């Protein structure tokens with residue numbers, strides 16, 4: 541059989557592959573610790589699980605509107621309208637099968653074959669692959685995003701940009717001044733923007749994460765905000781995300797979703813409604829504080845490691861560390877050897893477009909984090925001392 545030429549341009553997800561390999565090793569009896577995944581180890585809060593059980597009992601198990609149940613779209617629209625001080629209507633919301641599919645349907649409806657899309661590095665692994673999947677061309681400047689790189693990409697023909705703050709993999713949150721400059725630069729272009737805000741509620745700064753729309757609300761017509769319940773409410777398996785954008789973009793993305801998945805899982809949507817309506821606020825705050833405590837713990841443990849350099853993450857649940865070594869580093873090979881020799885799974889920086897780095901997740905339990913760092917330290921010292 542002759543397969544799609546386009547599909548061969550995509551790389552498999554290294555994050556999912558390593559997590560699967562670690563699980564397989566554990567099943568085979570190896571003592572394996574995974575600090576690789578992007579999901580908290582908490583159970584989904586009880587009020588959310590109860591809402592799902594109630595939806596099942598009430599027979600809410602059929603197809604829903606393809607862009608999501610009205611109740612959830614209304615709740616998302618009013619929650620984000622309050623948050624940003626801007627109005628979104630339920631028709632400008634598409635509930636998707638996870639934030640990932642939300643990004644996919646937005647990209648699918650925004651690009652034409654050969655269109656360039658700016659993706660600043662380090663980037664979340666799936667952005668370039670999603671852009672390629674729909675025939676676009678990811679543009680990844682060597683340096684991070686600045687007003688110069690943005691304007692340079694725009695004058696070189698880039699039609700859109702995907703931003704993600706707090707960042708996966710680095711937990712980076714820009715300052716207000718940086719975000720304001722970026723917003724001004726974007727306003728000088730015609731680019732559309734996907735703002736992936738999935739970690740927005742996991743910001744450890746009192747000031748929160750500055751947003752493009754805080755500085756340039758008039759960009760709203762061409763900004764699509766993407767978020768969801770996966771990370772904040774420990775609901776990764778429920779597969780609910782949402783996009784807020786213009787009527788036109790939402791309509792087109794909704795049509796794409798209708799023909800590819802019909803709708804997100806009905807039960808999960810009723811569960812997500814409980815989250816968005818704030819019925820699990822106590823649990824959400826507790827999970828957040830636990831993650832903050834783990835961030836402080838991992839940073840103080842890593843501070844003693846001379847072979848790693850990193851900036852303290854201001855959001856999300858990852859430390860993105862540079863390996864301090866005189867020799868050239870293949871981070872994928874580093875992580876494979878680490879998994880084989882020490883039974884520790886972390887993710888190579890090359891998957892995020894940043895060779896020489898590794899991403900360590902602190903969404904795992906405290907004991908796993910401590911033991912994981914002991915193993916990483918042992919491995920580093922064996923290799924570089």
Ligand SMILES: Cc1ncc(COP(=O)(O)O)c(C=O)c1O
Nearest residue numbers: 578638639640664708768770781
């Ligand atoms: C930056 C970023 N965006 C989107 C997603 C996808 O979220 P979801 O599980 O809701 O599809 C992830 C998950 O790892 C992520 O890290």
